[in-house]
Amino acid sequence: xRSTSRRKPAGxxxxxxxxxxxxxxxxxxxxxxxxxxxxxxxxxxxFRSALPRVFTDICWDPQKQCFFLVNDEAMCELFMRxxxxxxxxxxxSGTGKFSLRGWALVGGKSCVIDLSSMTIQLSVSRxxxxxxxxxxxxxxxxxxxxxxxxxxxxxxxxxxxxxxxxRDEEFKVTASxxxxxxxxxxxxxxGQALWSCDAGRVFAYDRNMNVRATYxxxxxxxxxxxxxxxxWACGKDQAAVYRMGLGRGN
Numbered sequence: 001x002r003s004t005s006r007r008k009p010a011g012x013x014x015x016x017x018x019x020x021x022x023x024x025x026x027x028x029x030x031x032x033x034x035x036x037x038x039x040x041x042x043x044x045x046x047f048r049s050a051l052p053r054v055f056t057d058i059c060w061d062p063q064k065q066c067f068f069l070v071n072d073e074a075m076c077e078l079f080m081r082x083x084x085x086x087x088x089x090x091x092x093s094g095t096g097k098f099s100l101r102g103w104a105l106v107g108g109k110s111c112v113i114d115l116s117s118m119t120i121q122l123s124v125s126r127x128x129x130x131x132x133x134x135x136x137x138x139x140x141x142x143x144x145x146x147x148x149x150x151x152x153x154x155x156x157x158x159x160x161x162x163x164x165x166x167r168d169e170e171f172k173v174t175a176s177x178x179x180x181x182x183x184x185x186x187x188x189x190x191g192q193a194l195w196s197c198d199a200g201r202v203f204a205y206d207r208n209m210n211v212r213a214t215y216x217x218x219x220x221x222x223x224x225x226x227x228x229x230x231x232w233a234c235g236k237d238q239a240a241v242y243r244m245g246l247g248r249g250n
Contacts, residue, residue, distance in 0.1 A: 036247025037215050040083060044069075044076065044239040047092045053239030057143055057186065057223035058232065059103040066090075067225065067241060069234055070100045070112065080227075083243060102144030102187075106151060106167070113141045113153065120144075120151075120164075120171050132171045136162045143223060145187040147194070154196060156183040161196060161209070177209040186224040188231060197224045199236055202244065215246055 044053045055069035055076065066089070069076040079089035099115035110123040113134060118141075121129040134141060138155030145152050151164040151171055159182060163175040181198035188195040193212075194205045199220045204213040219242060221233035231244040 037217060038245035039217070039219055040243040040245075041219070041235075042083065042085060042241050042243070044078065044241065045085065045087075045090065047090075049074075049092050051092050051094060053092070054236070055222065055234045056101060057103050058225045058234040058241065059105060059144075060225040060227040060232065061105055062227075063108070067227075067232070068103050068110070069223075069241075070095070070103050072099050075100075078241065101141050102153060104144035104146040104151065106146045111144060111146070111151070113144060115141070120153075122167065130167075135171075135173045136160070136176075140183075142183075142185045143187040143196075145189050145194070147189040152187055152189075152194065154179060154184040154187050156185055159184055161187070161194070179203075180205075180211045180214065185222050185236075186233070188224040188226045190226045190231070195224060195226070195231060197221055197233065202231060202233075202246075213246075215244070217244075 051074040052071055055071045057070055059068045061068060066077045066079040069078065073094060074092055075095050076092040077090060079086035101113045101115055104111045106122060112121050114121050118134045119131040120134055121131050123129050136153060136155050138158040138160065140155055140157035141153060142156040143154040153162045153164065159179045161177045161179050161184065162173045164171040165174045179196050180203040181201050183198055184196050185199060186197040193207065196203050200217055202215045202217065202224060203211050206212045220236040221242065222236040223234045225232050231246060233242045233244065235242065
């Protein structure tokens with residue numbers, strides 16, 4: 001493990017926070033698909049910014065009541081009131097030169113994978129991270145999730161889900177499991193069990209990491225998170241987050 005200072009992301013611009021209300025439009029679309037899935041689409045505002053609004057992963061912070069979204073160039077905080085975006089609080093900002101994948105809250109601290117150094121970075125202060133070597137052996141880390149006791153990650157290249165040791169164990173891999181689908185791109189924890197996704201399906205696992213349900217989707221996604229008894233996802237092809245209404249699955 002090494003401790004390092006990380007370039008502080010670009011600050012929250014006043015223009016982002018003060019964007020005109022007509023730019024912060026909420027669009028809800030109800031659809032259905034095989035596997036008994038309904039989807040509500042919430043469009044991510046433009047924020048008067050040229051930064052990309054299609055993200056690679058999503059994480060829910062229950063204390064702040066906001067989604068964190070990340071891609072290679074930007075991060076976004078979407079504060080929610082019910083299923084609507086809080087127009088006054090939400091913002092998007094640049095992340096500098098960092099190539100980030102996955103986002104999890106580990107004991108309330110932000111945790112991401114930095115592709116440029118292939119490390120797990122745990123924020124310990126506003127400007128400093130603790131960096132741990134990523135020991136999965138995969139070339140395309142794609143997701144992180146914290147289940148309250150254990151950190152999990154996924155790799156799209158190996159299509160594998162990894163269980164990691166504790167922070168004291170430097171988050172080294174302790175077990176691995178084949179992911180359902182192809183090129184796993186997201187992980188979520190619902191309080192009792194793990195979920196994963198590829199671009200077109202979500203999968204629910206039992207405690208033994210066997211797939212107990214599969215849900216084909218009518219939209220393409222790139223990451224998932226659990227919020228208030230529902231599965232949410234970030235769009236792969238459009239600037240949106242989706243609220244999934246899930247039936248029994250296949």
